[in-house]
Amino acid sequence: MPLSQRSTLTQFLIEERRRYPEASGDFNALILDVALACKAIARSVAFGELGGVTGNHLAPRAAGMATAPLASVNAQGKVQKKLDVISNEMFLRANEWGGHLAGMVSEEMAEPYAIPANFPRGKYLLVFDPLDGSSNIDVNVSMGSIFSVLRAPAEVASGHRKLTVDDFLQPGTEQVAAGYAIYGPTTMFMLTVGSGVHGFTLDPNLGEFKLTHPDVMVPTETQEFAINASNSRFWEPPVKRYVDECLAGKTGPRGKDFNMRWIASMVAEAHRILMRGGVFLYPRDTKDPSTPGRLRLLYEANPIGLIMEQAGGRASTGRGPVLQVQPQGLHQPIGLVFGSKMEVQRIEQYHDEPLPLKRADFETPLFTERSLFRS
Numbered sequence: 001m002p003l004s005q006r007s008t009l010t011q012f013l014i015e016e017r018r019r020y021p022e023a024s025g026d027f028n029a030l031i032l033d034v035a036l037a038c039k040a041i042a043r044s045v046a047f048g049e050l051g052g053v054t055g056n057h058l059a060p061r062a063a064g065m066a067t068a069p070l071a072s073v074n075a076q077g078k079v080q081k082k083l084d085v086i087s088n089e090m091f092l093r094a095n096e097w098g099g100h101l102a103g104m105v106s107e108e109m110a111e112p113y114a115i116p117a118n119f120p121r122g123k124y125l126l127v128f129d130p131l132d133g134s135s136n137i138d139v140n141v142s143m144g145s146i147f148s149v150l151r152a153p154a155e156v157a158s159g160h161r162k163l164t165v166d167d168f169l170q171p172g173t174e175q176v177a178a179g180y181a182i183y184g185p186t187t188m189f190m191l192t193v194g195s196g197v198h199g200f201t202l203d204p205n206l207g208e209f210k211l212t213h214p215d216v217m218v219p220t221e222t223q224e225f226a227i228n229a230s231n232s233r234f235w236e237p238p239v240k241r242y243v244d245e246c247l248a249g250k251t252g253p254r255g256k257d258f259n260m261r262w263i264a265s266m267v268a269e270a271h272r273i274l275m276r277g278g279v280f281l282y283p284r285d286t287k288d289p290s291t292p293g294r295l296r297l298l299y300e301a302n303p304i305g306l307i308m309e310q311a312g313g314r315a316s317t318g319r320g321p322v323l324q325v326q327p328q329g330l331h332q333p334i335g336l337v338f339g340s341k342m343e344v345q346r347i348e349q350y351h352d353e354p355l356p357l358k359r360a361d362f363e364t365p366l367f368t369e370r371s372l373f374r375s
């Protein structure tokens with residue numbers, strides 16, 4: 001189709017809004033501000049070393065410090081890349097002024113960001129991971145930004161009450177919209193406003209996102225899975241069983257060969273799965289007893305979960321729908337499995353079924369951590 005005949009993101013949003021005559025237009029303006037932040041991040045990513053944006057972000061040097069400053073770490077204890085910090089700033093600046101938001105939460109900030117007093121407040125909350133997969137920047141592999149839009153309580157939107165952490169602790173089923181931008185060979189913006197998933201490709205000549213992938217659907221079956229296999233000794237038995245069966249291929253219980261992928265950039269894995277199916281697992285494991293998983297519920301699992309479900313896939317903790325989990329904290333980690341519906345359902349079924357135990361299972365010190373024996 002000629003470029004000129006494709007809808008821009010703006011056109012798409014206006015046409016969607018016409019279906020709701022009572023809508024104020026705030027929501028559309030918010031999504032366009034988010035898209036603007038993503039375009040700015042895409043430019044920074046594209047310049048890479050030329051733009052001086054690769055490498056770690058260094059903590060400010062304290063007075064009298066003899067040694068070179070160390071890399072800064074975020075609230076989760078993850079080393080911050082320069083681009084993590086730059087992308088976070090871009091999200092804040094693009095979204096704080098418009099009057100559509102009452103506050104923001106990001107992977108890079110320990111506490112919620114209240115809208116500064118010199119800007120009007122609005123009725124939505126924005127939650128985001130400004131640059132997922134940022135450890136890939138130095139090796140020139142795809143990364144992305146993930147976002148989720150929630151409603152703010154009316155008394156916060158009207159300025160009658162201060163914003164609190166609890167305002168953000170809403171289950172994923174409450175999301176008004178969610179999406180991600182992927183910075184790959186092309187920059188794409190994938191969006192759901194609750195009526196399917198639609199993909200837009202950035203036209204670098206116009207600087208506009210154009211609708212290229214309307215109504216994306218995840219294929220129901222797959223022969224491709226993604227998991228960080230170096231963690232296999234920490235997996236729970238149902239995950240181990242699932243992966244073992246995939247690896248057994250044609251001669252195993254699945255009766256077909258599987259392929260494996262691992263990009264270490266969840267946005268890139270989610271995008272591949274949206275385009276051609278597959279399943280992604282970052283399950284609960286016993287690697288670090290202080291945390292049940294690596295990924296974060298509010299700004300990673302929930303938005304990707306809504307995208308998957310809206311595209312006919314499924315997103316789960318391994319035990320049940322991730323979107324139904326009541327969040328307990330802003331940066332709460334969670335086990336996450338998503339992708340082709342039948343595969344995710346199979347993994348949930350394995351978590352439900354008792355497994356035949358091998359003697360070795362009783363002898364491992366991890367025995368008490370295993371899901372089979374948890375309530």
Ligand code: AFP
Pocket residue numbers: 078131132133134135136228264265266267282294295
């Ligand atoms: P970074 O944003 O710190 O690169 O983390 C990305 C991520 O949270 C997610 O996108 C990947 O799926 C996961 O980490 C990769 O983790 P491994 O280090 O276990 O491969």
